[in-house]
Amino acid sequence: MRFTVFGATGFIGGTLTAHLRAAGHEVLTPSRHEVPDGDLGHVVYAIGLTGDFRSRPLDTVDAHVTVLADRIRGARFDSWLYLSSTRVYSGIDATTVSEESVPLARPTADGIYDLSKLLGEAICASRPEPTVRVARVSNVYGAGAHSDTFLGMLLADVAAGRDITVGEGPQSSKDYVAVDDLCRMLTHVATAGKHRLYNLASGQPVTHAEIADVIADRTGVGVTFAPDGPTRTFPTIDVSRVRAETGLRPARLTERLPDMLAEAAAQPTPSHS
Template sequence: MQKRKATIIGGKGFIGRHLAVKLRTTGWDCRLPGREEIFKGQEDMGNVFYCAGLTADYILRPYDTVEAHVSLLSRILRADRYESLVYLSSTRLYDSQPGIVGTEEIPLSLNPTIPRHLYDLSKALGESLCSATGNGRARVARLSCVYNDHTDDEGFLPGLLRRIIEDRPSFLEIDSSPAFARDYIHLQDVLDALIMIADRGQGFIYNVASGENIRNETLFAALATASGCKIIPLLHENPPPPARISIQKIQDEFGWSPVSVLNKITSIIEENLQC
């Protein structure tokens, strides 16, 4: 039987490189071209997973942000050599509307005069390009805060896990507030969702999240229970509650059920502190 073909754009990044391993171990023929190699020849790209993007340094690199989120995408869509395309976007697009239930259909509120919205606007434009030019073959996955474990290079939660597991302190002081809240989604759940969306997705936009905002105070308590390390927040801000990301659509269509972050971090700590 012929292998299914995948092309990962941004295959050296956090999600892209793990997705490549997942696809190859499940029998896919997986290609990870560099940007200079994408348009060489006329070979069909198969199922494209568009994982290219900037996160932490997007304000310092505005032109690179637009290139990664929009310009390169537009050239791939224009070449039209793909069977399907899944564009990785972000649930950050709901951040300007605290307290709402963030469904895929809700209108977004973005302001081009706010520097932080450069990220949001460029992702929204990438989504719009997929809608306008994808001929029904392009879909969008809006991801929340993706984590794997303490070996991740970046991220608030992986950083906490790394310090607890590697240093084994009795307490940690953290530059954050107990009232801050995020929606955390585990990497393996994300990979499963991306493949399902590419394989048999019928909709256009899918929220890929846990559907639950976890406050830092709840997260810190779970970490303390699992490790014995007391976490002391140094900030005391009390921001409005963030949007709650609805995952009803992806659950109804695929029967997808993500793991609880509190259960996952407990198992990560218990497994690693036994060593």
């Protein structure tokens, strides 16, 4: 089976490319500036910005919208899967279970990211082909993940043996999805998805306090919380749609975190000469 992965040099795109090739698929990985012709097969559009989007607003719009429009225009493909983000649910009350059809609230202060993702979604929704789909992806972790994420910074502190002070309240929470679980879900949605919009997440939010407890128990690194830190909670992401189609039960972060901490703690400390 042929796949084309746009954004194959990034964390998700690169991991997905390796996953697909290991399964015996042909995978094309055009550069961001290349407009490939011919049959692209099943396309996964994974070009995007992560932690640096606040300082690069125009690049954010280019990645999420402009390049997408240029690549999908006139392309020949079996399916097209655009990777959006569950951040688009961030303005919704935390008690709301966010299924794919939930009405979205007004964008938050990070609106340029959310709005650019939603515009990318709208471009895909405007296409008449039923195989043009959108996946709203949660916070992804695993080998090769960006070090500037909340979890990445915690692991770096563990590796360095530094005590940690978290700037948000202990009951702040996020949904985290393992990259290997995500790759399995992406492969299904790209090739056999029955809907045009999917949440791809664990569906199980994890609080900062839970993460801190595992860190303290497994590593001895102290974790404290800033006394005036805000509590930022996120709606529970409904993943029943993808679970019904695949039977997958994505792992909860706390199931994987002990092994991740052991790996981080075992990393050699850089020498200063």
